[in-house]
Amino acid sequence: MAILRALMFALLSLAGIATAQAASFDCAKARTGVDKAVCADPKLSEYDERIAAAYKRELDEWNGAIRAYVRNDQRHWLSEIRRIDKNDSEIEANCAEGDLPCLRREYQLRTDEIESSGYRNSGVYQRSDGGGNLLVQAIRNADIRLRLYDRRNSKIIATAQDEAEAQRTGLPQLQRDTFQWDGPDTFILEAADADGQAPADGCALTVHFTEKAATVLQQGGCGGARLEGTYLRDLDDLLTNYEFSPD
Incomplete structure (x- = not known):
């Protein structure tokens, strides 16, 4: 019995060590x-x-x-x-x-x-002509939050974390049912306004990522915003230096 108690004590001690090293x-x-x-x-x-x-x-x-x-x-x-x-x-x-x-x-x-599978593309991208930026934040699984900004017209197109945020900020929203990945590094989306409707002049974007840049192809007027172009990745910049809303 004494041997059994000693064995149990030893096993409990080892379990405690394993727990302590779990981090x-x-x-x-x-x-x-x-x-x-x-x-x-x-x-x-x-x-x-x-x-x-x-x-x-x-x-x-x-x-x-x-x-x-x-x-x-x-x-x-x-x-x-x-x-x-x-x-x-x-x-x-x-x-x-x-x-x-x-x-x-x-x-x-x-x-x-x-x-997240999108983390490899997460970060800050600046349009090569200086006319805008692209922010990509991985959230979970394949979900991302995206912000495209056209400096010329101060236009923003962004995904919203939820519908309440979209309504509060009045930002155009990228609806879940019009947002899809086409392979690991390309996604296709159609923008909707705060009411969930597509802009009158249309707005469809294809974004293709490489390790150094993101190429945005635009179809439609997107409410007067020019979003297409090559956005160069800035590996020294962080998303925490920017806001995803105008607040």
């Missing part, structure tokens, strides 16, 4: 409140491991051509998360210290984003 880093060296929360919570540990694995994969996308963007994006996300531990930060953190549900949501959103 992508050595939990024995955890010092910050966020790191300790990740080590203590199984769901956060799972998200942390998935983020680390996806990050490693994304570094090799496009044969490593977008590594600078992936690294900068991950560093920025980590800096935002670590702000939770800095009560004296001048910029308010996304979550209050000790708010586990909020921290789980932040980790889930990052997991969804970096695991």
